[in-house]
Amino acid sequence: MLTELEAGVLPAMAELHxxxxxxxxxxxxEAAWERDGYWFFRDVLDKSAVGRLRSVFLNELSQFGVIDPDDPLARYNGRSLExxxxxxxxxxxxxxxxxxxxxxAIHQxxxxxxxxxxxxxxxVEYRATPPVQDRSRARFDYVHQDGFYNAGIPFAICWIPLAEIDSDVGGLVLAEGLHKxxxxxxxxxxxxxxxxxxxxxxxxxRRTTYRPGDVVIMHLNTPHTGVANYSDRFRLSMDIRVMAASGDTPIIGRITTVSQDAVAxxxxxGRSGTFALDDSTYSRGLDGRKVPVDEIPLHFHTGDEVILASRGGRVTVLRPPH
Ligand SMILES: O=C(O)CCC(=O)C(=O)O
Ligand SMILES: [Fe+2]
Incomplete structure (x- = not known):
């Protein structure tokens, strides 16, 4: 029986290391990363900094009228989510x-x-996931490996809970040791x-009950998914990607010119340049689909914000931040 398929059931699973x-x-x-494909740290991020980020989420939710102003638990008040x-x-x-x-403290x-x-x-994904209405579906939202959709940039994923996330609220589950x-x-x-x-x-x-101050850092090929929220409150988290600055980092910037042969x-x-485009370029449009090289000028324009990775003067990855 494939337990993750049972409607509404979160299978019992071991805790994260x-x-x-x-x-x-x-x-x-490095050994833990190699073996497990992630690190989980408990109570290491400055809780005031995490709290300031949570406040921005709470303000936004109360402006949309879906939680009561100043409810620190972010309980969904039942207003329309239309x-x-x-x-x-x-x-x-x-x-x-x-x-x-x-x-x-976060930088440190x-x-x-x-x-x-x-x-x-x-x-970056800012997630404020309301309680699910439909409990007839499986609790795993969508099992995926970020690397499959992000070929070419060796980042790690940082998943940061902004409030307590227990098994009712759902949160993140990941598959240990399957990143290779x-x-x-x-x-x-x-x-x-x-x-x-x-x-x-x-x-x-693997999963755990997450609290503010915790952080999961995953290999980009670690299979993972969000878990449907069966609680009475919004599930609050932010995920962002990180690399070591001395690594082979992509350029984050704006397009100055683009044709089907090259992009500047x-x-x-302050890094800049003109890079050749060819069939080996992995280019992703706003809808997440791969863009054929001759269609790149239709999808990307001067002034657009992009992430660009290159090797030997040729673009390996070109994509919008989202
Ligand atoms: O928080 C979630 O629902 C999923 C997180 C995720 O897919 C990611 O951080 O890459
Ligand atoms: Fe993901």
């Missing part, structure tokens, strides 16, 4: 991740962990190529 005791032991950290921005677009527009990662934690400055990839490939996505099922049910063995799934960008950090 906690890596707090190896935070300053590089060899042990106008609700499910991807929290207003927060995305304001780039509220920036003041968060530049909080000194990631610098210590990476033994380098963090380089943030602005692919091959991809589990089914290449014969375009356009989404879903991971077949049962491809992740039931014993690999001006990076935020």
């Amino acid at each position: 906690v890596s707090n005791d190896i935070l300053d032991d590089r060899a042990a950290l 106008e609700f921005p499910f991807r929290m677009e207003p927060l995305a527009e304001r780039k509220i991740w920036k003041p968060f990662v530049t909080e000194p 934690f990631f610098s210590r962990l990476l033994a380098d400055d963090p380089f943030w990839i602005p692919t 490939g091959p991809y589990l996505h089914d290449l014969s099922q375009p356009p989404l190529f879903p991971i077949p049910d049962g491809a992740v063995p039931a014993h690999a799934w 960008v001006q990076g935020e950090d």
Whole structure:
């Protein structure tokens, strides 16, 4: 029986390994990463900084009228969700991740962990997930490997709970030790190529009750999914991508010119250049689909914000931040 398919059931699963005791032991950290495909740290992010980020979410939810003003538990008050921005677009527009990662205590934690400055990839999801109405579906939202949809940029995913997230609220589950490939996505099922049910063995799934201050950092090929929210409140989290600054980081910037042969960008950090496009370029449009190279000028325009990775003067990845 494939337990993850049973409607409404969250299968029993083991707890995430906690890596707090190896935070300053590089060899042990690397071994844990290699073995498990993630690190989970408990109570390491400054709780005031996390609280400030949570307040921005709470303000937004109360402005939409879906929680009562100043309800710190973010309980859904039953108002219509028809106008609700499910991807929290207003927060995305304001780039509220920036003041968060530049909080000194947050910057310090990631610098210590990476033994380098963090380089943030602005692919950010602000999740304020309301309780599900339909309990006839499985509780796993959508099992996926981020790497499958983000070829070419070796980031790690940081998943940050902003409030307590227990098994009712749902949260994140991940498959331990399954990041070494091959991809589990089914290449014969375009356009989404879903991971077949049962491809992740039931014993690999891990979760925990998450609290503010905790953080999960995952390999980009670790299979994972959100879990449907069966509680009375919104599930609040932010996920963002990070690399070590001395790594092979992409340029984050704006397009200055684009044709089907080449694209020029001006990076935020001062790096810029013109890079060749060819059939090996993995280009992703706003809808997440791969864009054929001759259609790149239709999807990308001067002034657009992009993430661009290159090798030897050729673009390997070109995509909008989202
Ligand atoms: O929080 C969720 O629902 C899923 C998180 C996720 O897919 C990610 O952080 O990449
Ligand atoms: Fe993901």
